[in-house]
Amino acid sequence: MVQLEVILTALGLLLQPYTLTVMLAAAVFGLFVGSMPGLTATMATALLVPVTFFMEPVPAIAAIVTASAMAIFAGDIPGALLRIPGTPASAAYTDEAYAMTRKGEAEMALGAGVTTSVYGGLFGSAALMFAAPPLAELALKFSSYEYFWLSMLGLACALLVSPGSPVKGAISLLFGLLLATIGIDPMTGFSRFTFGYVQLLGGLSLVPVLVGMYAVAEILRYATTIDAPATLPQKKIGNIFAGQWRMLWKYRWPVMRGNITGTLIGALPGAGADVAAWISYATAKRFSKEPEKFGTGHVEGIAEAGAANNSALGGAYIPATVFGIPGDSITAIVIGVLYMKGMNPGPTIFIRNPELIYAVFLSFFLANLLMLPLGWTAIKASKQILSVPRHTLMPIILMFCLVGSFAIDNVLFAVTVMLIMGIAGFLMEENGIPIAPCVLALVLGPLIENNFITSMMKAEGHLLPFFERPIAGALGVITILVWLTPLALWLWRRSRWRAAAGA
Amino acid sequence: MMRRHLVSLASSVALLIGLGLAPAAQAAWPERPVSIIVPAAAGGGTDATGRLLAKQLQDIFKQPFNVVNQGQAGGVVGHTNIATARPDGYTLGVIYPYAQYKLLGQADINRDMFTPIAQYNFDPAGFHAPINTPYKTLKDALAAIKANPSKFKIGCGGSCGGSWDIPVSGLLIDQGVDTKAINFIPSNGAAVSLQELAAGGLDFVTASAPEAKALIEAGKVQPLVVMSDDRIPAFPNIATVKEQIGKTFEGGAWRGVAGPKGLPAEVVQAMEKALKQIYDSAEFRDAMTARGFGMRWRPSADFTAFLKEHEEFTARIMTALNMVKK
Numbered sequence: 061m062v063q064l065e066v067i068l069t070a071l072g073l074l075l076q077p078y079t080l081t082v083m084l085a086a087a088v089f090g091l092f093v094g095s096m097p098g099l100t101a102t103m104a105t106a107l108l109v110p111v112t113f114f115m116e117p118v119p120a121i122a123a124i125v126t127a128s129a130m131a132i133f134a135g136d137i138p139g140a141l142l143r144i145p146g147t148p149a150s151a152a153y154t155d156e157a158y159a160m161t162r163k164g165e166a167e168m169a170l171g172a173g174v175t176t177s178v179y180g181g182l183f184g185s186a187a188l189m190f191a192a193p194p195l196a197e198l199a200l201k202f203s204s205y206e207y208f209w210l211s212m213l214g215l216a217c218a219l220l221v222s223p224g225s226p227v228k229g230a231i232s233l234l235f236g237l238l239l240a241t242i243g244i245d246p247m248t249g250f251s252r253f254t255f256g257y258v259q260l261l262g263g264l265s266l267v268p269v270l271v272g273m274y275a276v277a278e279i280l281r282y283a284t285t286i287d288a289p290a291t292l293p294q295k296k297i298g299n300i301f302a303g304q305w306r307m308l309w310k311y312r313w314p315v316m317r318g319n320i321t322g323t324l325i326g327a328l329p330g331a332g333a334d335v336a337a338w339i340s341y342a343t344a345k346r347f348s349k350e351p352e353k354f355g356t357g358h359v360e361g362i363a364e365a366g367a368a369n370n371s372a373l374g375g376a377y378i379p380a381t382v383f384g385i386p387g388d389s390i391t392a393i394v395i396g397v398l399y400m401k402g403m404n405p406g407p408t409i410f411i412r413n414p415e416l417i418y419a420v421f422l423s424f425f426l427a428n429l430l431m432l433p434l435g436w437t438a439i440k441a442s443k444q445i446l447s448v449p450r451h452t453l454m455p456i457i458l459m460f461c462l463v464g465s466f467a468i469d470n471v472l473f474a475v476t477v478m479l480i481m482g483i484a485g486f487l488m489e490e491n492g493i494p495i496a497p498c499v500l501a502l503v504l505g506p507l508i509e510n511n512f513i514t515s516m517m518k519a520e521g522h523l524l525p526f527f528e529r530p531i532a533g534a535l536g537v538i539t540i541l542v543w544l545t546p547l548a549l550w551l552w553r554r555s556r557w558r559a560a561a562g563a
Numbered sequence: 564m565m566r567r568h569l570v571s572l573a574s575s576v577a578l579l580i581g582l583g584l585a586p587a588a589q590a591a592w593p594e595r596p597v598s599i600i601v602p603a604a605a606g607g608g609t610d611a612t613g614r615l616l617a618k619q620l621q622d623i624f625k626q627p628f629n630v631v632n633q634g635q636a637g638g639v640v641g642h643t644n645i646a647t648a649r650p651d652g653y654t655l656g657v658i659y660p661y662a663q664y665k666l667l668g669q670a671d672i673n674r675d676m677f678t679p680i681a682q683y684n685f686d687p688a689g690f691h692a693p694i695n696t697p698y699k700t701l702k703d704a705l706a707a708i709k710a711n712p713s714k715f716k717i718g719c720g721g722s723c724g725g726s727w728d729i730p731v732s733g734l735l736i737d738q739g740v741d742t743k744a745i746n747f748i749p750s751n752g753a754a755v756s757l758q759e760l761a762a763g764g765l766d767f768v769t770a771s772a773p774e775a776k777a778l779i780e781a782g783k784v785q786p787l788v789v790m791s792d793d794r795i796p797a798f799p800n801i802a803t804v805k806e807q808i809g810k811t812f813e814g815g816a817w818r819g820v821a822g823p824k825g826l827p828a829e830v831v832q833a834m835e836k837a838l839k840q841i842y843d844s845a846e847f848r849d850a851m852t853a854r855g856f857g858m859r860w861r862p863s864a865d866f867t868a869f870l871k872e873h874e875e876f877t878a879r880i881m882t883a884l885n886m887v888k889k
Contacts (some may be wrong), residue, residue, distance in 0.1 A: 117888050200758070200761055200762060200783070201762050201763070202758075202762055203759050203762040203763060203764030204759060204762070204764055206762075230797065243636065244636045244639070244669065251669075258642070261636035261639060261640055262634070262636040262640060399604075400604060404752075404754050406755075406758060406759070407756070407758065408754060408758055408777055408778065411777045411778065411780075412776075412777035413780045471633075506751075510750070510755075514748055514749070514750060514759070517746065517748050517749075517764075518716055518746070518748060518764060520746065
């Protein structure tokens with residue numbers, strides 16, 4: 061187990077005035093972005109990357125952790141007050157929260173948002189802190205075969221959990237894999253899809269692609285839609301913490317279930333806070349003693365789903381730090397930042413820099429504790445935040461996008477990439493093609509390719525060694541089953557349908 | 564409004580002065596900020612050394628020295644941009660083993676395209692085995708590989724044809740090993756190869772001792788040799804080639820500062836002098852040692868001669884390994 065010494069060093073790294081100031085600033089930024097409808101936690105993370113570029117590793121990651129946690133919570137604010145979810149993670153219970161506001165229970169809805177977010181966030185942090193190190197010990201036994209299967213499994217999950225039509229999810233996934241092949245191939249040095257551009261030799265840099273797809277696409281969407289300015293309920297918001305203890309006690313089991321579901325869904329590659337919230341809201345209704353109250357302004361579903369979306373954040377860092385496989389689109393970005401900071405994710409970071417990785421884990425706890433006072437402040441200031449004119453905000457965000465993309469590699473080409481990806485992301489979402497599978501494929505693509513080719517070279521062209529090591533064999537069988545099950549089900553249904561039609 | 568006018572006025576004036584003075588003021592280099600291209604991503608070893616130098620160069624010349632990270636395509640892009648920059652002394656860069664780019668058919672980069680200024684670092688290659696290896700010394704490993712080369716998988720600690728596998732291959736070739744039969748496995752960096760080694764997927768890995776430090780200390784990896792003339796201070800327990808087989812063999816990664824071909828002589832002299840001053844400073848030495856980097860000084864003339872040696876040695880080994888394209 062971890063020595064106390066490491067934890068203390070980590071705490072020392074975290075409790076620096078500089079790091080704390082950065083976290084506070086990131087928290088304010090995250091709360092603002094989260095409460096602006098349309099601006100997501102992933103976008104907050106993508107916009108933060110160029111800023112963290114100049115920081116030491118601990119403040120850099122702590123800033124991202126804080127901003128994303130705050131943004132996920134703050135998404136509840138416009139959800140409850142305007143019936144517009146601030147981030148997709150709040151969408152599952154927006155109607156419910158708004159119904160409560162209309163019943164005059166805005167304090168209860170918003171208070172439940174804060175307290176369950178804090179509770180879920182702390183649970184996810186604890187899960188991360190205790191699950192990651194033993195998993196890392198196991199991961200040290202992973203060779204290229206195991207990594208190949210694991211990343212294939214990640215790809216399968218990314219597809220399985222993507223919302224909407226599986227065909228559209230697959231299109232997005234394949235587009236991401238195509239983008240991932242651009243540049244010099246890592247093993248033999250052959251250049252692919254570079255069309256003679258030196259700038260493309262290194263492949264697409266992740267940050268411009270992400271900033272484009274998550275931020276520029278949103279700006280384009282704003283520019284093409286005409287929304288009447290939202291009107292806020294004029295009522296003053298009272299004490300949001302009144303009755304929260306009783307609520308948490310009454311719904312202790314649903315909330316705990318939300319914590320566990322959230323952490324597990326977060327750890328699953330491809331699924332993040334939004335999926336966790338949808339599933340938890342559904343299970344809350346399914347197992348509730350009073351399911352008929354759901355949809356009429358009932359706090360139970362909000363409590364369970366509100367805990368789930370924040371615990372998912374911590375869960376997502378488990379595969380990200382241990383295997384370098386992102387648990388959601390936020391950690392897809394975080395992995396890039398870890399590499400930039402020389403904290404290459406993988407089991408060896410737990411041996412090489414345990415104090416850095418523990419500082420990151422501890423920053424989760426701190427960020428979630430900060431949420432109590434800051435969340436309260438954000439709710440008090442919600443009227444001011446929500447009345448910031450978006451036609452002023454959007455150009456400023458675009459400027460951040462431009463500067464940020466340029467700053468990563470110091471090449472203008474990155475700005476072009478970002479703008480093109482922004483248009484691509486906009487067109488994809490307009491046509492119901494989700495972006496998340498594409499982004500995950502972009503991160504997982506090189507991992508799959510490198511490990512496949514390394515494995516093939518080691519095996520000298522044979523396929524059997526992919527199953528010879530025990531862990532690799534088990535992972536291989538699971539992966540193949542996960543990929544084949546939907547196909548088998550489809551074939552089975554079709555044959556039954558045929559038989560029924562024939563009879 | 565007024566302020567904006569003033570700012571633009573001031574900047575136009577500054578621009579005019581700059582244009583007017585540029586041709587005449589070469590002696591006073593540097594009179595504006597200098598870019599240091601580092602052909603590696605921010606956060607890695609090359610970037611760290613580049614930033615150390617830039618910080619102190621800034622103090623010496625009283626002008627900003629800006630590190631520009633261009634790590635794309637394994638350094639091809641950065642090296643190309645150093646070589647093709649305008650030779651006015653305002654774009655310089657850090658270079659490291661590059662001869663393989665041309666041999667692999669990636670980019671024609673050679674010493675004639677650079678003005679070498681000074682080498683400041685050398686990290687000897689190492690050869691590592693898993694902790695449960697039957698080969699505990701270089702001699703045992705060499706004998707086993709020589710007897711049955713096709714049985715062994717060696718990780719390159721990065722892309723093959725790099726800083727670590729080339730010197731190790733050179734040693735193997737000089738010992739009469741049929742290196743073409745060995746299964747060399749490339750990877751995305753030394754950390755990946757070393758983890759693969761610890762997981763039991765490889766027989767040996769070529770990488771530097773500092774890169775393997777964490778896994779050596781965790782008792783997962785057994786270092787066999789360090790390829791320098793003397794043992795390195797940070798790893799007093801790893802024996803040299805000479806101690807083990809009685810033959811001197813040095814090889815590994817190096818880093819130096821260079822500019823494009825045709826750099827003005829006064830720039831080279833001023834930079835060489837400044838770099839020597841930095842190299843000798845306690846601040847630089849401490850920072851390099853703390854991060855596990857080896858120190859090696861070669862002034863401009865020696866560095867130029869060394870680059871020729873680097874290209875010839877790499878070409879010889881890669882030809883012997885059948886790695887050369889075309």
